[in-house]
Amino acid sequence: MKEKLGKALIKAIEKQGIENPTVNIEHPEDNTFGDFSTNLALVYSKQLNLAPKIIAEKIIEELKKDLLGEVKSIEIAGPGFINFKIKDDFFANQVLDISKNIKDFGKNDLDKGKKIMVEYTDPNPFKIFHIGHLMANTIGESLSRIIEFSGAKVVRACYQGDIGLHVAKTIWAVLKNRQENINIKYLGDMYVFGSNKYEEDEIAKKEIIEVNKKIFEKLDKEINKIYDFGKKISLEYFDEIYKKLDSKFDNFFFESEVADDGIKIVREFLKKGIFEESEGAIVFPGEKYGEHTRVFINSQGLPTYEAKELGLTQKKFKLYPKLSESIVITANEQNAYFKVILASLNVMYPEIAKKMKHLSHGILRPSSGKMSSRKGNIVSADDLIAEFESLVEEKLKGRELDKKEYEEIKKAVAIAGLKFTILRQSIGGDIIYDPLKAVSFEGDSGPYLQYAVVRANAILIKSQEVEISKNVKILPETVSILEKLILRFPEVVERSRKEYSTHYIVTYLIELSSAFNSYYANNQIINSEDSLSPYRVMITKVFAEIMKNGLWILGIKVPEKM
């Protein structure tokens, strides 16, 4: 429909003497204006030296010559907008068509045949898996799914820092505070301990640097043993969290695997004059490229995160030479650092640099109180999930559910609340949530979306029992906003893909659910006396399927009952 209108509008404006016009068609925010609108007359009023309203009239005259059958009315409004109203039966028929092939509804071909890598989460063994990792995971998983909906094969990658100073801090602390049972909690505590000592204590700092060197050399048996065990239990622990979050990686990269390659790249380009030596370290003089200088290899000859990132990037493209895009998601405190990396890549490997896309997220914090990573009181992903689960438990009190259902609902609803909180706003900013209302299950929330689908599903089950015909013979004379919103799903997915944004999906699903809830309140869907009942059941089915797909994109599961 949109394409048809677009073509007709282009034809009409070209007749006014505009070459290669760009036509903007949107849905007016206020739907009483119509179903589509264009600002065409406003845009070209200057070029044509005519008042927008006059141009609009001329356009409408042209349009009327081959008036589209589906259009109910065309009007000029405001400063010169052209508003289109579409006939109701068009919407009803479209929804009926969609219902016949609902499975793929919402998919598009923007990335057809492409292979795209998304790197996200990136937790570090020997350190806590904290809220930041949870955020990156939620965002990365959802973006991956949006890109899959656009036809690409997505390679999900996770880059883990299994080597570097943070590991040395933990292992040094373990050596100082030996304990029989080494578990995740203990390792987390040891990192905090080592990290603090590194800041405060000069002697400790020297020892930690020494340990760091030994980890690289792999000659100290004692250290190797702690290292291997610590890495193993860290990775097992991460796997458990990924299961909870319903995300799976195709490829795990480790810093230890890319360190040597990183050094090679830096040394190679040091000879070519891209890098420079400075105070015993090898640095990239970013000022030449509008950035700042950063150390790639430190004065001990060890690669920093920067050099390793180069090695990682090279490895990604060696493994998958056909990648058309490589997306990396990190916290936004790394923005400046990433700009320097990209600037250096742009000099060394411009073809690769073009394909890199860096996205960053802010921090997730409660509206009251402030967290300091220095002091180590970072909230772990596990604790946060547990907090959400206990809030759900409160809500579930007094409901009659068997134990299995109870557990399923608790998990699904807690994760939904959490992921919704993260995905509902545009990526990049901090997310502030009220811990008391963490997921208030009223209003805009993950559980609200789930609840709408659960209710729709209950109706669909009942419709089979009552045997409402699946043959839709009669369409309603007037349609509601529900039908109109249903048709917009594909364009919402496209926009999300183009802008790397998850929140358009969230906003859309909220609007759609709200429209359905309203429909549900105003229409009795199952009524064997009513000839419109088959249509209403059909639309309920379409709604439920879109919600299922939309929530899948967000990484949210729908429980059977709530």
Add this chain to the structure above:
RNA sequence: GCUCUUGUAGUUCAAUGGAUAGAACAGAACUCUUCUAAGGUUUUGAUGUAGGUUCGAUUCCUACCAAGAGCACCA
């Protein structure tokens, strides 16, 4: 100090340069003898300040104010 990001109802978020700036929560008033009321209906309330560009600015530019992050051997 320098660089970047962000300032929208009491609160948390929306708004491809467009129309009367949308929601949700909180506040006020309704609504279950009807398919799950974690629902629905109605209602009060906002663009940090000062300029500029534009037919039109929450959006673009400049300055100021405020908050956050980053500024060489951490990741």
